[in-house]
Amino acid sequence: MLRQTEGSAAVAETVVSCRPEVVCAYPISPQTHIVEGISDLVRAGELEHCEYMMVESEFAAMSVCIGASAAGARTYTATASQGLLYMAEALFNASGLGLPIVMTVANRAIGAPINIWNDHSDSMSQRDSGWIQLYAETNQEAVDLHVQAFKLAEQLSLPVMVCMDGFILTHAYERIDIPERDAVHSFLPPFEPNQVLDPADPMTIGAMVGPEAYTEVKYLAHAKQMQALDTIPAVAEEFEAAFGRPSGGLLRGYRIEDAETVVVALGSVLGTIEDTIDEMREEGVRIGAMAIKSFRPFPLGEVREALAGAERVLVLEKALAVGVGGIVSANVRIALSGIQQQGYTVIAGLGGRPITGASLRQLFDDAIADRLPPLTFLDMDWARVESELKRLAEGGRSGAHAENILREAGIVAGRSH
């Protein structure tokens, strides 16, 4: 049903339609509206046979999900940023145990310095936690991916993160086609767990494994993710057949067929990228984009096929691997091994810095002219960085970078960007 609503509210409603039996979370911005929405719906009796729990930490929330899922319940949680990191130990455990938990990550930066705004530092830091990671470009896709996520998770017996940009998507009001409850019910079969804690058939789950078998067990986790490369598009196709719109999948190309320059990105920034591409196409520039929808598993073959013909590939990413540069671009490079082409990494939108059409246009022009350094920080204020580096070089107690930079920046909250 088409509705003008908030992204978080639409996700909450859709998750309820997926009929989770245990929902357990801890509040953190910008995830809060999702779990508040689910609480309201459960209290209003919209979802029977569901235990809704607010617990004392994200570590506990994921742990409750582990227990509930191992006991055979369809299980959901949501978090962001520091919360995802606080879960880290339990995240690896959930995937190691093969528990099909579905979690929304309302993507947000990580401190220090503390910052509540959007980037992908949180989910990127957990890219190797063994979870499937899907990235939504729009609120419509976020909603649709949740329906697909439960199916994927339960088919593969693997946990799935649905990553949606914090605030940009979670707090945006727009027209969203919320999947009808009945349609979701017929799309999602009841959860049949692979393994379950049941007194009628006692089973030991989570036993110690030594060097004699650990490698094989870890390989099987990898093999399941490789299997997901087939399952993800298959479930997306099923979804399209049932709901009448394409959503999800591994990748999506935009005006990519004859593109000499391809911009690779994840999440909501694709909208601005595509607008800029349209503008440049009008001028006859052969530029296109590729959205990565599934970052784990990473579709190496599909990425290679999509990008092999390009002269240059620009990966624009909302996270920084301090000490090396790009995270997404490192994965893209693996896919493009042996292919001669220009590769650029652009770090953009950290801690909620707006990625504007004007900045992207300048960036793409520079890339096409091959004027870009291999690693670029979009809209970096180099004067401030230089001045802080100078202060540091002078020795003595230069103080904390964050406070020094803020002092120079002055009060910016009221200014338009």
Added chain:
Amino acid sequence: MSEAADRARSDAEKRHQRVRFYQVGSHVVGNRLLDPEQRTVQARTDRSNAITSGHRACRGCGEALGARYVLDAAMRATGGKLIAANATGCLEVFSTPFPESSWQLPWIHSVFGNAPAVASGIAAAQRAKGREDVRVIGQGGDGGTVDIGFGCLSGMFERGDDVLYVCYDNEAYMNTGVQRSGATPPAARTANTKPIGEHPGNPFGQGKDVPRIAMAHGIPYVATATVAEQHDLERKVETAMGIRGARYIHVFVPCPLGWGSQSQDTIKLARLVKETGLFPVFEAFDGELGEVSKIRRPTPVEEYLKLQRRYAHLFGENGHPEIVERLQAIADRNIREYGLLAEDGEEVRW
């Protein structure tokens, strides 16, 4: 009973390793001479044997005993409808080296600090599925309970989740090589509180009293117990399983390896710790102290301390009688505070 249920039971019997008693002259089987209703669960041939033999615990391990006593009693109280969530630690390691498992009940180990929350999740799943008859136990050592799992434990208490959590307290991190925990007593030697320097052993004034903290949450049932007294421990487990909501039992379990005690002294030490007053044995309902296990004639703490090499630095030529006195003062305070001393003519239950 239906045919299907009969078949399920007979399948379960085939799958489970049954208990076989042999005469060892100990109290464990000796109470078979009692009236059947007065026997301990451990003395019954139909006990579930929830943690079966063949595991890799050390000789004289108090935790292995404690876990079996608790789980067999809980299995009996729930008619075998029990699921356990275990913290990382000795109990997890010695019971489940892949592909072997000692557990004859559904059992899960997740990580070190989350057993209470995993148990809460299992309980939530039972409620969601309308399986109110299936009950949940969380369990761990003192490290997993009073230290790294404490946040999850307190949360589980505060929410009143339908879980019995059992701490098997051997007063240090034994699995990693005997490091101090928040349950290590003052003066005890551990791998990082050695008798080196001016203040030998674990400092005084540290540590936390988790049974009291549990009571402060106002949960319906809190109890302490030792592995020396099966009747008392089993009764407390049965009481706990008869109550809904968050419940806590703190079981004192000697560790021969970590304490430097003789393996045949495990039960003796568990008895002495209560008889000295160092470990008050009591139960509490809704945060209010109930029955305490009385002491006929308090045993001086030396008798308990001298059996353990972790206190060896307190005795002998370069000993520290002043530290022994401080430990005695702790025992004396417990006796006063909990009213542990039996009055003349008062019955002492164990």
